[in-house]
C-alpha cells in the first residue's frame with residue numbers, strides 16, 4: 001500500500017516562545033527560594049505541547065514533572081527520566097500499580113485504598129497527597145496515622161492550595177493544617193505551592209514547588225505580573241480577501257454592515273480554535289505594527305478583519321492574534337487555565 005502524503009501545513013498555529021518559558025521557570029525558581037522548582041506538565045503542558053515544553057523545562061533545570069493521568073506518562077517519558085515523573089491521580093486499580101512499577105514512575109497516593117493497593121502491588125517510593133481543605137484528592141489528616149499510610153515509603157508529602165490566587169485566610173489555614181501533618185508521617189520532602197502559592201512567600205514554598213499556569217504565561221496573582229512573560233502566541237493566515245460595498249453585511253446574523261467600500265480578509269481562526277465569540281469585537285488582530293479591526297461575529301472556524309487601510313496585506317499573509325492571558329480572561333470571563341488548554345486542542349504548536 002502506498003503511504004498517504006503528509007497533510008498540508010495548517011493555516012493557523014500556536015507559536016511557543018521557548019525563551020519565555022525557560023525565563024518563567026527560572027523566575028518561579030528564584031521566587032521559590034531554597035525549594036526545588038518542579039513543573040505541572042499535565043494536559044499536554046496546558047495545551048502548549050509536551051514535546052515543545054518539557055525539553056525546555058528540563059534544560060532550564062527542572063527535575064520534577066507532574067502529570068494528572070497515567071495516559072500522559074509516555075509522552076513525558078520521551079524527554080525525562082521516569083523517576084522525575086509523578087502521576088497526581090494515583091493508582092485507581094492494580095493495572096495502574098503495575099504500570100507505575102514497570103516504568104519506574106512515582107504515583108501520588110491520594111486515599112487509603114490507593115495506599116493499600118500500592119503496597120500490596122509491590123510499589124516502593126511514592127508521594128502522598130494530604131487534603132488540607134480543597135476536598136478534591138488526598139488522604140484526610142486524620143487518616144495519616146492509619147496502618148495503610150504508615151506502610152508507605154514517602155518521598156514528597158504534598159498538599160494543594162484551594163485559593164492561592166486570592167487573599168483571605170484560606171491559605172494560612174491550609175498551611176497550618178499542612179504543618180500539623182508533618183509529625184504524623186515520615187517523608188523526605190514537602191511540597192505545597194502551585195504558581196499562585198509561590199507568590200505567597202517562602203513559608204509556602206517549603207522543599208518543592210509545582211507551578212503550572214505561570215510557566216505557560218498565566219498570571220494568577222499580581223505579584224507575578226512583572227515576572228512572568230507571555231509564552232503562547234496565536235498566528236492565523238488570511239485565506240480569502242474580498243471587496244464589499246455600502247450596505248453589505250458580514251458574517252453570521254450580518255452583525256456588521258459596511259457604510260462605505262471596504263476591503264476585508266477572512267482569517268482562519270474561530271471559536272473551534274479557542275478564539276471565543278465573547279472576545280470580539282474590540283479584539284483586533286495585527287499585521288506588523290498595524291491593527292486590523294475584527295468585523296462581525298466570530299464563527300466556527302473563521303473571523304473577518306478590515307483590510308481597507310492595509311492594502312499590502314493579502315491572501316496567505318499571517319496575522320498576530322492578541323493573546324494577553326490576563327486581558328483575554330477579563331474580556332471573556334473564561335479562566336486563564338481554560339483559555340490556554342483549549343488552544344492546543346486544535347492549534348499545533350511549533
Ligand SMILES: *Cc1c(COP(=O)(O)O)cnc(C)c1O
Nearest residue numbers: 040160194195196210211212213
Ligand atoms: C495542576 C496542579 C498544580 C499546578 O497548578 P497551577 O495553578 O497551574 O500552577 C500543582 N499541583 C497540583 C496538585 C496540581 O493539580
